[in-house]
Amino acid sequence: MDVRVELVQLLISELRDSQVIVLRERDGERTLRIVIGAPEIHAINRRIRGEIPARPLTHDLLANVVSELGGDIERIVIHALQEHTFFAKIVIRHLGSIVEVDSRPSDAIALGVAGDVPIYVSEQVLEEAGEQA
DSSP states (O other): OEEEEEEEEEEOOTTOSEEEEEEEETTSSEEEEEEEEHHHHHHHHHHHTTOOOSSOOHHHHHHHHHHHTTEEEEEEEEEEEETTEEEEEEEEEETTEEEEEEEOHHHHHHHHHTTTOOEEEEHHHHHHHOEEO
């Protein structure tokens, strides 16, 4: 079963390369912290703030490609945790079919956050890595 979560916090540090995003269960109290890189957290932050660059950056480009090819990003799912690495998939509806694209959670969230795409985490990942708020 997948649990709907919301992006509730970006922990941005200018002194470290590792950054943290915090997801919280929408109808509960569990949180999930995911360490990501500086470029990804800045991309997410720009998209949350609605900043539009003069030219498309990588996540904007990918969103444009999906849209131009007739697809809609339906949801982001963080579905696995293996050896301290989270795995996600971007679920796209295209011509009546569902296409699942393997992704790092940070890239999937950066792609989806500007389009208000729902984020889900598998119950197993929340049980293994989640924290009580």
